[in-house]
Amino acid sequence: MSRSSRPSMRDVLKPLELLALAAxxxxxxxxxxxxxxxxxxxxxxxxxxxxxxxxxxxxMFALSIAPTDEEKRDIAEQDGPSSPH
Known part of the structure; x- marks a missing residue:
């Protein structure tokens, strides 16, 4: 796994932040x-x-936020050419 494909610390901690805020x-x-x-x-x-x-x-609020350009590129990269779509 290359360095660029690893999720950032902010991405990793996002669910924990939501749980802590709800708690x-x-x-x-x-x-x-x-x-x-x-x-x-x-x-x-x-x-x-x-x-x-x-x-x-x-x-629900987290899901309603539109993805940034970087997230869109990441999604497209993960779909890749092997996708049947």
């Missing part, structure tokens, strides 16, 4: 629910729901 949003919601109700079950449910909703929304 942060879920944690915030869980802490607010815990402070207002003092019930750990409700706080965990709030954390879980907020985490899943935030993760889905962040993934």
């Amino acid at each position: 942060g949003m879920g944690l915030f919601t869980g802490v607010i629910a815990l402070m207002s109700t003092r019930d750990i079950v409700i706080a965990l449910i709030g954390f879980g729901i907020a985490f899943i909703v935030a993760l889905v929304l962040l993934a």
Whole structure:
């Protein structure tokens, strides 16, 4: 595998960034629910729901961004001449 075909560190960490951001949003919601109700079950449910909703929304936003010229070239390179299309 050549150096140019390896994904950059930013590309590798992008999914982890999305997970961390969603976990942060879920944690915030869980802490607010815990402070207002003092019930750990409700706080965990709030954390879980907020985490899943935030993760889905962040993934949808990430998919809605148009690819750059470099990404388009990479996609075309990966398809290559061996593609039946």
